[in-house]
Every structure is written in structure tokens, then in C-alpha cells.
């Protein structure tokens with residue numbers, strides 16, 4: 001039976017999962033693919049550190065360059081993390097005709113155009129299912145199963161760590177730091193969890209999905225990305241009181257003028273929207289195509305085995321590409337879209353929470369400022385407080401642009417009756 005030689009760079013949580021599951025399901029893979037996926041070499045510098053899964057030392061080489069120098073390897077898997085070393089490794093692998101599998105969303109979001117440009121030029125496929133939403137096969141679905149669709153809208157909960165934290169905060173009132181620690185202990189968080197909580201892990205995934213869906217590399221510097229660091233227990237409570245759950249949502253929309261909106265923002269999701277019930281480390285992605293209609297993908301977006309499942313799926317695709325070569329390199333640019341709409345023009349309803357002095361006329365002044373900006377209130381909650389004390393004013397407003405909201409907030413901040421920093425969140429549609 002034909003053997004497909006595989007080299008793995010990086011033996012962290014996901015790398016170890018690939019190693020274990022390739023061994024575990026070797027027979028099944030052999031039957032299904034018709035060839036043997038053989039993990040021949042693992043590039044890992046640190047051989048002394050104790051690990052939950054011991055390194056198979058007989059296969060270890062110290063440097064990823066050793067993988068590229070080995071003619072018995074057909075595919076290299078990049079799971080090192082970081083940007084510059086993986087970028088060099090992938091570009092060099094393509095130059096040398098070795099197929100690539102990677103889970104590196106930050107790298108693809110920043111350097112996708114360069115990597116796939118070279119992949120097409122050299123006719124070497126690059127696979128990246130594990131880069132977005134762990135075990136959910138969203139890349140393959142968008143790229144292949146939905147090839148006959150214009151994508152009207154994509155909504156995704158694509159960061160397991162922040163969904164875990166928001167769920168724990170909403171359900172048990174746990175504080176942010178303890179919930180993050182739990183997520184790290186479970187192996188969900190990135191080595192640097194800042195990217196999970198500041199929204200950029202989800203941002204990279206949104207950029208990859210949007211780029212794939214619309215055929216151009218979305219410029220990361222122009223994408224609105226906000227994290228969950230500022231979400232407070234009070235926000236969670238008021239959301240629940242109003243019939244919403246706070247979720248970190250990746251929002252991708254095709255606009256009528258042919259431009260595309262891409263953002264990641266903590267959002268008030270109505271409890272009737274199925275995404276509001278996606279809890280813990282689970283991810284979900286709702287894709288609306290003009291032909292297929294509404295679809296929903298749900299599964300584990302992080303962790304050893306789910307992510308390894310996607311890497312192994314990519315290895316099977318690489319093996320198929322080796323057995324029967326085709327013109328497919330992982331990303332197909334086209335010119336039907338191509339423009340990103342500025343975040344200031346994005347339209348949605350909003351929730352606004354203000355600390356205000358509890359005295360007559362305050363609500364009217366706030367409503368007045370919103371009115372000047374053309375923003376209409378749809379509801380107000382003000383929990384009871386003592387006159388003269390600080391009160392919490394919670395408003396839902398009708399559709400407005402983010403630009404309108406920001407300019408209203410600037411005026412509201414300067415009112416002498418307002419205390420502290422106002423919080424505001426976009427509000428998602430009910431379906």
C-alpha cells in the first residue's frame with residue numbers, strides 16, 4: 001500500500017492529538033483513503049519537558065528545516081504557533097513541493113495572500129480546516145459544499161475560550177479571571193490567552209472565513225475587533241433581564257452595494273436566536289447562502305481531539321491530492337466582491353448602559369442626545385435607586401449606524417449627570 005510520509009512541526013496540545021489519533025484510527029484511515037498515513041518525523045526542540053503525551057523520541061528532529069530536507073515526507077503539518085517561523089516554514093515547504101497542513105489562523109489572516117499566491121504558482125495545496133472552529137468542518141463546507149452560493153450572512157461563535165468565560169459568568173456569576181483559568185487548564189486557551197479575550201483569535205477566524213467566502217483577502221487592519229474584557233457581571237445580568245445572552249459574535253455580511261462587512265464584537269443575542277444557547281467551549285456558525293438558505297454548524301472549536309480531527313481530515317485530503325492530482329490549492333481569489341465596508345457604517349440596534357445621577361430630567365437629556373443623532377429608544381430599564389445616588393440606566397435603541405452611536409456617546413460622556421464610562425453593545429437579530 002502507498003505510504004504518505006508526514007512531518008509534524010510542534011508537539012503541543014494539538015500536535016500530540018494528531019499523533020495519538022493517527023495511531024488510534026490508522027486501520028480505519030487506511031481503509032478509507034487507500035493509503036497509509038505515516039507520521040515519520042516530529043520537529044520539536046524541547047525534548048526534556050515532561051508532557052501529558054510523551055514525545056516519541058525515535059522520530060524527533062530538532063528543527064522544522066529537517067522536515068523540509070527529508071525527501072520521504074510528502075506533507076508537513078505546521079502546529080508551532082507564532083507567525084514568522086511558521087511563515088518561513090510554509091513558504092519554504094511550498095517552494096520544495098511539500099503539501100502543507102496548518103491550524104495557524106493568525107498567520108493565514110495576516111499572510112494568506114502571500115501563502116496562497118505561492119501555493120497557486122507552485123501548484124502545491126495548503127490545507128487549513130483546523131484554523132477555524134476546531135473540529136467543525138466549516139472551511140470545507142464554505143469552499144466546497146457551498147460553492148454554488150453567494151454568502152448572504154455568516155454569524156459565528158468561533159472562540160471557545162471566550163464563550164466558556166461568558167457562559168460561566170452568565171450561569172454561575174463566576175468572575176472573569178477564574179473562568180479564564182479554568183479554560184486555560186482545560187487546554188482551550190491559546191498560549192497567550194490575550195488573543196482569546198481581546199477578540200483577535202475570533203478576528204483571525206472571521207477574516208479567514210470572510211476571505212474564503214468573498215474571494216479576496218480581507219485587510220485585517222480595517223476589521224473591527226472587540227473582545228470580552230469589558231463585559232461585566234452587570235451587563236450579563238441586564239442582558240438576561242431583557243431576554244438576551246451576551247456572545248462574542250463574528251459577523252460577516254454581504255451588503256447590497258457589493259461590499260462586505262466583517263467584525264467581531266460582544267453582542268446581545270436574543271434568547272430566541274439559536275446562537276444564544278451555544279454554551280461552554282462549543283462553537284457554532286450560522287451560514288446563510290442564496291441557494292442553500294440557512295445552515296448551522298455546531299461543535300467543539302478548541303481542544304486536543306476536535307482540532308486533531310480537522311488536521312487529520314486535511315491529511316486525508318492531502319493524500320487524495322497526492323494520489324490524484326487536481327488544480328486545487330486551498331483558496332480561489334475572484335473579483336465579484338473586494339471591498340470592506342467601514343465599521344462606522346454598520347447598522348444594528350444597540351444596548352447602552354450608563355451610570356447616571358438619579359435626579360429629575362436625566363433620562364430626558366440622554367434621550368435628547370440620542371434623538372439629535374437620529375437614534376430612537378425602544379426600551380428603558382432603570383433599577384430602583386435612592387434619589388441623589390448613582391443610578392444605572394439601561395437603554396435599547398432602534399437600528400443605528402455604529403458611527404451614530406459613537407458620536408452620541410461622545411456627547412453623552414460629556415454630560416455632567418453621567419458617571420463613569422458608558423458601555424454599549426450591538427444587538428443581534430432574532431434569527
Ligand code: HSE
Pocket residue numbers: 131133134158159160161162188189190196201301302303
Ligand atoms: N483558543 C481557541 C479557542 C482555540 O478558545 O477557541 C483555537 O483557535
